[in-house]
Amino acid sequence: MxxxxxxxxxxxxxxxxxxxxxxxxxxxxLNRSTIKALVDGLAxxxxxxxxxxxxRSGAGxxxxxxxxQPHAAVxxxxxxxxxQVSMAMxxxxxxxxGRHSWNLHRKSREPGEVITHIADSSQLLAxxxxxxxxxxxxxxxxxxxxxxxxxxxxxxxxxTDVPLGKxxxxxxxxxxxxxxxxxxxxxxxxxxxxxxxxxxxxxVSADVxxxxxxxxxxxxxxxxGGYVGELGHMVIRHDGRQCYCGSQGCWETEVGEPALxxxxxxxxxxxxxxxxxxxxxxxxxxxxxxxxxxxxxxxxYWLSLGLxxxxxxxxxELVVLGDLFASLPTEVVExxxxxxxxxxxxxxxxxxxxxxxxxxxxxxxxxxxxxxAFEPVLGTV
Amino acid sequence: MxxxxxxxxxxxxxxxxxxxxxxxxxxxxLNRSTIKALVDGLAxxxxxxxxxxxxRSGAGxxxxxxxxQPHAAVxxxxxxxxxQVSMAMxxxxxxxxGRHSWNLHRKSREPGEVITHIADSSQLLAxxxxxxxxxxxxxxxxxxxxxxxxxxxxxxxxxTDVPLGKxxxxxxxxxxxxxxxxxxxxxxxxxxxxxxxxxxxxxVSADVxxxxxxxxxxxxxxxxGGYVGELGHMVIRHDGRQCYCGSQGCWETEVGEPALxxxxxxxxxxxxxxxxxxxxxxxxxxxxxxxxxxxxxxxxYWLSLGLxxxxxxxxxELVVLGDLFASLPTEVVExxxxxxxxxxxxxxxxxxxxxxxxxxxxxxxxxxxxxxAFEPVLGTV
Numbered sequence: 001m002x003x004x005x006x007x008x009x010x011x012x013x014x015x016x017x018x019x020x021x022x023x024x025x026x027x028x029x030l031n032r033s034t035i036k037a038l039v040d041g042l043a044x045x046x047x048x049x050x051x052x053x054x055x056r057s058g059a060g061x062x063x064x065x066x067x068x069q070p071h072a073a074v075x076x077x078x079x080x081x082x083x084q085v086s087m088a089m090x091x092x093x094x095x096x097x098g099r100h101s102w103n104l105h106r107k108s109r110e111p112g113e114v115i116t117h118i119a120d121s122s123q124l125l126a127x128x129x130x131x132x133x134x135x136x137x138x139x140x141x142x143x144x145x146x147x148x149x150x151x152x153x154x155x156x157x158x159x160t161d162v163p164l165g166k167x168x169x170x171x172x173x174x175x176x177x178x179x180x181x182x183x184x185x186x187x188x189x190x191x192x193x194x195x196x197x198x199x200x201x202x203x204v205s206a207d208v209x210x211x212x213x214x215x216x217x218x219x220x221x222x223x224x225g226g227y228v229g230e231l232g233h234m235v236i237r238h239d240g241r242q243c244y245c246g247s248q249g250c251w252e253t254e255v256g257e258p259a260l261x262x263x264x265x266x267x268x269x270x271x272x273x274x275x276x277x278x279x280x281x282x283x284x285x286x287x288x289x290x291x292x293x294x295x296x297x298x299x300x301y302w303l304s305l306g307l308x309x310x311x312x313x314x315x316x317e318l319v320v321l322g323d324l325f326a327s328l329p330t331e332v333v334e335x336x337x338x339x340x341x342x343x344x345x346x347x348x349x350x351x352x353x354x355x356x357x358x359x360x361x362x363x364x365x366x367x368x369x370x371x372x373a374f375e376p377v378l379g380t381v
Numbered sequence: 382m383x384x385x386x387x388x389x390x391x392x393x394x395x396x397x398x399x400x401x402x403x404x405x406x407x408x409x410x411l412n413r414s415t416i417k418a419l420v421d422g423l424a425x426x427x428x429x430x431x432x433x434x435x436x437r438s439g440a441g442x443x444x445x446x447x448x449x450q451p452h453a454a455v456x457x458x459x460x461x462x463x464x465q466v467s468m469a470m471x472x473x474x475x476x477x478x479g480r481h482s483w484n485l486h487r488k489s490r491e492p493g494e495v496i497t498h499i500a501d502s503s504q505l506l507a508x509x510x511x512x513x514x515x516x517x518x519x520x521x522x523x524x525x526x527x528x529x530x531x532x533x534x535x536x537x538x539x540x541t542d543v544p545l546g547k548x549x550x551x552x553x554x555x556x557x558x559x560x561x562x563x564x565x566x567x568x569x570x571x572x573x574x575x576x577x578x579x580x581x582x583x584x585v586s587a588d589v590x591x592x593x594x595x596x597x598x599x600x601x602x603x604x605x606g607g608y609v610g611e612l613g614h615m616v617i618r619h620d621g622r623q624c625y626c627g628s629q630g631c632w633e634t635e636v637g638e639p640a641l642x643x644x645x646x647x648x649x650x651x652x653x654x655x656x657x658x659x660x661x662x663x664x665x666x667x668x669x670x671x672x673x674x675x676x677x678x679x680x681x682y683w684l685s686l687g688l689x690x691x692x693x694x695x696x697x698e699l700v701v702l703g704d705l706f707a708s709l710p711t712e713v714v715e716x717x718x719x720x721x722x723x724x725x726x727x728x729x730x731x732x733x734x735x736x737x738x739x740x741x742x743x744x745x746x747x748x749x750x751x752x753x754a755f756e757p758v759l760g761t762v
Contacts, residue, residue, distance in 0.1 A: 021575015046669050143730040154728040156492060200605040212694075215544070221597060223696020224581040224731050229618065233726060234690040235618055247689065266487035309615040313593075313694055343628035349524040349533040 002038075005030060007379040009038050012093050013048065013068040013380060015191055020053060022063035045073040047092070047381055068093035073119055073381045074120050074131040076174070078138045079181070079366040080155045082208045083272065085114060087122060089129055090370035092381070095194060096130045111162045119171045134381075136168065136176045137373030138185045139365040141209055146226035149178030155244050156208045177372045181205075183220055183228045184368025185358075186213025189320045191371050193360040202310050204231060205322035205364070206260070210252040211248035214314060221314075234255070236306050255323045257324055263299040276327045277328035281330035292331045300332045303341035311344045311353045322358035333357060342378075383419075386411060390419050394429065394449040395473050395759060396572055401434060403444035418629035420447055428453040428473070428762055449474035455512040455762045456754035457503050457555070458722035460562070460747040463537045463589045464653065466495060468503060470480045470510055473762070475573060479510045492543045500552040515762075517555050518754030520562040520746040521545065522590055528606035530559030536625050537589045558753045559598060562586075564601055564609045565595025565749025570701045572752055574741040579699045583691055583749045585612060586745070587641070591633040595695060602695075613637070617687050626722040635683035637706055644680040656709045664710035664735075675714045681713045685720035692725045703739035704746075 008028055013019060019027070025035045042048040050064040057318040070091025074222025079086045100121050107113065121186040126133060142154025148255045149165015179187075184245035186195075195201040199218040205211060212231030214221035222228050232252035233245050253259065257275065258268045273339040282292055307319060319340075321333065340347050347353040358364055389409055394400060400408070402449055406416045423429040431445040451472025460467045467482040481502050486600025488494065507514060508616040513651075523535025530546015535595075567576075568586035575584040580599040586592060595602035603609050613633035614626050621630025634640065638656065639649045645659045663673055688700060700721075702714065718736040721728050728734040 143726060145730075153668075153726060155726075169699050171616070176647070195527050198605075216602060221695075222581075223597070223727065224579075224698035225696075227696045227727060227730050229694040230727050231694055231698050233615070233693045234723075238617070238686060245724075245726045247726075264492040285466060305616050305619060309690070310694075313612055313691075314602075314615045315606075315608045315610050317605035343626075344617075345524060345536075345626045345628075346604065346608060346611050349526075358583075 001075055002177060003379070005034065006042070006218050009067070010042065010047070010092070010378050010381060012193065013066060014094065015375065018065050018067040019092060020065050021050075021062035024066065036300065045072070045381075062144070062192075070095040070097060071131060071378055072258070073134050073374075074129075075377065076126075076136045076172075077366050077370035077373060078118060078122075078136065079369055080114065080138065080140050080143065080157070081181075081365075082109075082144075085118065087118065088366055088370065089125055089130075089131055089133065090367075092374075092378075094370070095369070098125055099129065100125050104303050107349035109157055109169070111159055111164065113255050115164075115167055115171060115203060115209050117338050118168065122172065133172075133174055134374040135377045136174050137184075137369035138168065138176065139165065139176045139181045139369040139372075140178060140180045141165065141207060141211065143227060143230065144178050144180045146177075146179065146222065149176060151178070152227070167212050175376060177233070177375070179369065179372050180213065180228045181365045182211030182231070183213035184372060185211075185322050185360075185364040186215050186320075186368070187220060188360055188364045188366075189322070189358060190215045192367060194320045195318050195357055200314075200316045201318040201320060202231075202314055203314045203320045203322055204307070204310065204325065205358070206256055206324040208257050210256045212310065214316070219255070227378055231306075231310060234306065235311060236302055244316045251306040252303070253337070255299060256305065259302075260299060260324065263296055265295075272324070275324065279327045279329065283327075292329050293355075296329070296332055300335050301339075303332070304336040304343075305338075307336055308343045311340055312346045312356075315346045315350055317350060319353060319355045320358050321355065322360070323362065325362055326358045328357075358359070378380075386415065386762070387423070391417070391423065391428070391449070391473070391762060392761050394447060395755065397448050398474060401444035401446050402431075405447065411651065419739065423751060426453070426762075451478060451599050452512060454515050454755075454758055455510075456751050457507075457514045457517045457519065457553075458747050458751035458754060458756065459499060459503075459506075459670030460750055461489075461495065461538070462522065462562075464745075466499065467747050468499065469504065469751065470506055470512055470514065470755075471748075471749055472512075473755075473759075475748070475751070478512065479506055482505050487717050488645075490538055492540055492545065492548070495546075496548050496552060499549065503553065514553075514555055516754040516758045517547065517549065517553055517557040518565075518750035518752070519557065519559045520565045520750040520753075521559060522588060522592065524561045524608060524611065525559050527555040527558075527560060527603065531555060532559070533608070556754075556757065558756070559743045560750065561589070561592065561594065561609045562613040562746045562749075563612070564594035564603075565700075565753060566592075566703050566741075567596050567749070568601060569741055569745045569747075569749035570594045570703070570739060573748055574745060575701045575737050575739055576699050579697075581695075581697045582699040582701060583612075583695055583697045584701045584703055584739075584745070585688070585691065585706065586739070587637055587705040588757050589638050590638045593691065595697075597695070601635040612687075612691060615687065615690060617683055617690070632683070632687040636687065640683075641680060641705065645676055647677075653705070656705065660708045660710065673710050677710070681716050682720075684713070685717040685724075688717055688721050688736060689724045692721055693727045694725045696731055700734060700736045701739050702736065703741070704743065705740045707742055709738075714729055722757055732748060 210232030237249035589612030618630035
């Protein structure tokens with residue numbers, strides 16, 4: 001029971017930040033002496049610190065503010081993307097203590113190369129920051145078996161059947177959790193981003209591919225074997241382009257980065273910076289909604305149809321658009337919202353599903369990987 | 382604890398049927414004296430009976446077989462369809478003790494008429510069977526708020542904002558649970574049908590409309606506010622027909638009963654019997670797969686595309702086809718399975734999602750309504 005309460009208290013501080021003893025007692029439904037014993041125990045272990053709050057409320061002795069101490073438990077978060085690997089050391093409370101990233105090209109994208117680079121760079125980063133990590137979380141843009149971190153298929157990386165979890169655990173000698181990138185984006189937005197407090201939400205993001213993660217009833221939605229769905233591969237345009245997955249007219253082929261390049265009349269495979277710059281220049285012509293319509297009208301239509309399907313199938317209160325989608329002009333998001341409201345009877349039933357832009361931006365999957373690593377750790381600190 | 386064990390034991394008998402004391406002890410992880418006390422308590426309350434099993438296993442005194450007594454707790458299950466209302470009295474263990482049904486036409490489909498008819502008929506059926514119901518479960522083909530049984534929209538019934546749960550509870554004076562028909566079909570197939578033991582499954586059925594219910598991790602998947610998704614309204618054919626829901630090219634418009642009538646060259650709105658007879662005659666021409674392809678090729682294509690999307694989004698191990706879909710020729714189901722395997726990367730990842738026909742047939746939603754009514758009851762018997 002004491003262990004259970006300790007974990008609950010630590011999770012509260014980790015997710016929602018510093019809090020007075022008095023508020024902790026109220027929120028967790030524990031009496032003050034129990035809170036005192038727990039906080040004293042965590043403080044003497046160096047996991048939390050206490051200080052007098054800057055603002056006093058009411059008369060009398062102020063309730064002490066309890067703060068998580070980031071260095072008390074640090075995880076290594078890794079976001080493997082098609083063009084880049086990012087890593088961060090993240091402390092309790094979610095503070096990013098240090099970062100490192102490197103670009104990938106065709107050869108360095110090979111699993112063995114990526115794993116070696118991760119091992120070397122994480123050691124350097126840990127030394128530089130004088131931290132010892134207690135767990136590792138990894139985001140991969142592919143079909144991942146959660147139980148053991150087996151990457152079944154990560155097509156844009158050209159990975160097939162890579163035992164990433166096992167191989168990383170062998171070289172890092174720490175517990176390693178591997179998740180699908182969109183699933184981790186959803187987790188991050190749910191815990192720390194645009195979907196805080198939303199028990200039923202969907203995160204949809206475009207990097208090179210398009211993925212989606214679902215939180216249902218406050219927990220991640222997974223299919224059999226722990227695999228998550230691949231929203232990017234729903235067929236949205238039956239007479240559309242061939243997709244590498246063996247299907248045709250997948251949402252990804254209509255609204256992924258190559259499709260966006262085509263819509264913007266940029267060469268497919270343009271650098272991400274060029275795509276984002278072009279989207280910004282469109283967004284910064286406020287007098288020219290017709291320009292947005294002219295250039296992104298078709299793109300917006302396919303984005304909207306996919307969102308109608310996501311909302312009709314899952315009934316979320318909120319859809320968060322992440323990664324490249326977060327750079328779309330406001331008009332596009334507004335148009336998609338209007339289409340969802342008009343065409344989705346489920347959206348109407350639930351009182352109008354909101355479509356919003358990610359607040360974590362490009363960090364969402366990295367932050368989600370950190371949360372994945374923290375899950376088994378918080379009970380043992 | 383005793384109450385908890387008693388409920389677990391009763392649920393075991395209700396779902397899986399008669400069982401020896403010895404097997405109950407093993408399955409529930411309880412010792413024999415605890416099982417004896419629980420069974421004795423339930424037997425003296427008339428909820429279970431015991432008898433010597435017909436087949437003895439091994440030497441020594443045989444372990445007694447414990448059987449649920451259906452009349453000890455009876456629920457009223459109601460399946461409201463577009464063309465018909467069915468009701469059944471269902472006892473613990475799932476035995477159907479008696480049934481009644483009546484056809485609906487335009488006027489008798491009005492909510493007040495349906496509620497009055499349900500009240501009258503259920504009283505007659507209860508008197509005839511000498512039972513007193515402890516709870517009521519209702520299946521409705523529409524968008525339903527589970528918390529209070531509010532029917533937001535049941536378009537094929539032409540119902541909008543009907544407080545069905547409250548109105549039925551007022552006239553029946555029993556606890557009433559209302560669910561979406563496809564959600565209850567999924568529940569029934571999961572507990573008693575083709576998806577027994579499958580923790581991640583989807584039930585898809587066609588009546589006049591097309592609906593889907595999802596079991597994820599052993600529990601029903603719901604969106605915000607307790608609303609379930611409407612799989613039948615995913616856009617599958619962007620250039621397809623207008624749907625009454627305000628969208629276009631919904632799965633329902635391509636594979637619902639009217640679409641099947643068009644494919645079979647029957648007038649839309651043909652009696653269900655005529656549609657099923659035509660499907661049977663196709664299925665009974667084993668030498669003529671070309672005939673099936675010729676007449677149902679397009680229909681099969683749209684059915685398959687929708688299934689690809691369902692599998693890619695939800696990653697189930699099993700999809701159960703119910704109601705009118707259960708009458709489809711084997712070739713159609715095989716073709717759909719092949720397409721899902723070929724076009725769904727999630728199906729390949731999870732080792733091949735199976736597409737099967739409902740084993741409960743037309744009773745699935747009625748049985749699901751009974752299970753819905755039993756859920757809050759089993760803990761209080």
